[in-house]
Amino acid sequence: MRFDANGLMPVIIQDATTNEVLTLAYMNAASYQLTCETGEVWLWSRSRQSLWHKGATSGHTQRVVEMRLDCDQDALIVRVEPRGPACHTGARSCFFQPVFPPSAGSETVSAEAPGWPPDGAVPVSPASPITPPEVKLVPHSALELGVLLDELYELIRDRKAKRPEGAYTTYLFTAGLDKILKKVGEEAAETIIAAKNEQRLELAAEMADLLYHLLVLMAACDLTPDDVAEVLRSRAGKRRPLPE
Incomplete structure (x- = not known):
């Protein structure tokens, strides 16, 4: 294919x-x-x-x-x-x-x-790690996943700025922060349920849902993935070096 x-x-x-x-x-x-x-x-x-x-x-x-x-x-x-x-x-x-x-x-x-x-x-x-037997795709490393999340975040920010009609992201931003927070909570709960049910395919989809809505929340609160990455760096004792 x-x-x-x-x-x-x-x-x-x-x-x-x-x-x-x-x-x-x-x-x-x-x-x-x-x-x-x-x-x-x-x-x-x-x-x-x-x-x-x-x-x-x-x-x-x-x-x-x-x-x-x-x-x-x-x-x-x-x-x-x-x-x-x-x-x-x-x-x-x-x-x-x-x-x-x-x-x-x-x-x-x-x-x-x-x-x-x-x-x-x-x-x-869009780039799901789930691969059907008939389709050969190169597995995404953690680095590639980071790139994909960055690209998705930029798309979300574009949706926030332009608000194209019919886009789900537009709907979330128009509905406001409370709606976005509700969706984050729902997706977190659905991720837990999928994990408890030991449904690998369902769990991957629910995790992707949760990541997407977290990125929408970041954009709504004017945070970026790099802001979160900086916290992770500090916790690992790997703060980004200051530019010379």
């Missing part, structure tokens, strides 16, 4: 019975792994930078019947049995707006439509 430079692959979701195209979305290695393991569609939300269990909140999950790679191994068709509408607007398919031939009845649906943002989204770092 060939993921692009961002670690993503386009996915066409198709009704296995009618062959109707329901959605065009994206998977990364982690969402592909979860789809294979659970038998239900998991995706990667580019707008929210998060794993997305399709239909987890609405109940409109999609049971996987078959998956097929294209000839270049860089695109995937996922044939499913949908348990309800595929589109967040409530439409059966996301492709319901005719543009040719022109139709007077076609409408434009905003990202602010009911059901947005996508239900079941789980904010995590």
